[in-house]
Amino acid sequence: MTLQAQLYFSFRSPYSYLAIGRYRALTEMFDVDIELKPVYPLAIRQPDFFERNHPNWLGYTFRDMIRVAQFHSIPFAPPKPDPIVQDMTTRKIAEDQPHVFRLTRLGQAAAREGKGLVFADEVSRLIWGGTAGWNEGDHLKIAAEKAGLDWGALLEKISAEPDELDVEIAANQDALEASGHWGVPTLVFDGEPFFGQDRIEMVLWRMNEKGMTER
Template identity: 45%
Template sequence: MSQTFDLFWSFRSPYSYLLTPRIVDLCRDHDVICNVRIVYPIAVRHADFFAQADPLWAPYLVKDTYRTAEFLGLPYRWPRPDPVVMDPATRTYPAAQPHIHRLSHLGVAAAEQGRGLAFIDQVSALIWNGHTDNWHEGNHLANAAARADLDLADLDAKIAADPAHYISQVETNQADQRKRGHYGVPLMVLNGEPFFGQDRFDQLKWRLEQKAVL
C-alpha cells in the first residue's frame, strides 16, 4: 500500500529547490506519494519579515545555500529575476507580486492534475540552477511545464477562469502548514509528524524505513 506524505513548498525557497531532486528519487524508487502543497514565501506573507531580521541572517543563508548545493552536486545561483519583487530602499515587499503569485497558482494547478512534484522539479530547476536568465520570459516556463507533461497555456487558462480558487488553495495550504507544526519550507509531514528543512530528509526516510515502506 502506498505511503503518502505532504510537502509544503515555495518557489522562492532555495532549500525547497535543493530538496526536490531527492523527493523525486524517493517517489520514483519506492511506493511513496508526495502530496505537493504550495505556499507563498514568508516575504509575501509577512512583507516586513526580512527588514526586521537579524543582519546575520541573509549572509549566512547565502553561504549555506551555496555550500549545500555544492555538497549535493546541484547547480545553483540566486534567480534572475528573483521570484519575489522587493523594494530595495525599505527591504519590504509590495503587494503586487507578478512572478510568485503566478508561479504559486501554477503549482496548485499542476498538483490538482496529479503532476505537482514533476512541475516543481522542472520549474525550480529552471529558476534556481543558474543556467537561465529571465526565466519568466519567452518559452522557458512553457518548456519546463512540458517536461512535466503539462501545458502551460492550459494551466494559465484554468487560473484565469477562477483565480479565487487558486488563492484559496494556497491560503488553505498555509493554514494547514501551521497546523502541522511549522511555518517554514520545505516542510515534509508524514502521518502528522513534521520534518522541517531539506536537512531532515534523511530522517523522513528513516521514519519510512521504520514503517517498512522503504
C-alpha cells in the same frame, strides 16, 4: 502499500529548491507518493519578516544555500529575476509582485492534476539553477511539458480561477501550521512534520519504519 506524504513548498525558497529534487528522486525509487502543497513565501505572508531579522541573517543564508548546493552537487545561482521583487539593500518588499502569484497558482493547478511535485522541481531548476529570464519565452512551457502537463490548460486554469486557487493555497498554509510547523520546505508524513532540506535522511528512516518498499 504506497506511503503518502505532503510537501509544503515555496517557489521563492532556495531550501525548497534544494530539497525538491531529492524528494522527487525518493518517489521514483520508492513506493511513496508526495503531494505538493504550494504556499506563498514569507515575503507575501509576512512582508516585514526580512526587515525584522538580524542583519547577519541574509548574508549567512546566502553562504549556507550555496554550500548546501555544492555539497549535494545541485546546480545553483541567484534567480534572474527573483520571484519576489525586493530591495535587497533595505530588504523592503515591493507592492507590485508580477511573478510569485502566477508561479504559486501554477503550482497549485499542477498539484490538482497530481503532478505538482514534478512541475515544481522542473520550474525550480529554472529559477534557481541559473536560467536567466526563466519567466520569458518558452521556459515555463517546456518545464510544464516535462512534467506531463498541458501548458495551455494550466494558463487557462490560473486565468479563470485565481480566487479558487488562492483559497486552496491558503488552505495549504493552514494545514502546514496545523501540522506543527510554519516554514518551508516541510514534509509531513504520517502526521509528523520534517522541516528543512536537511531532514530528508530522517524522513527516509521514518518511512522505512513504516514499511517503505522499492518500486
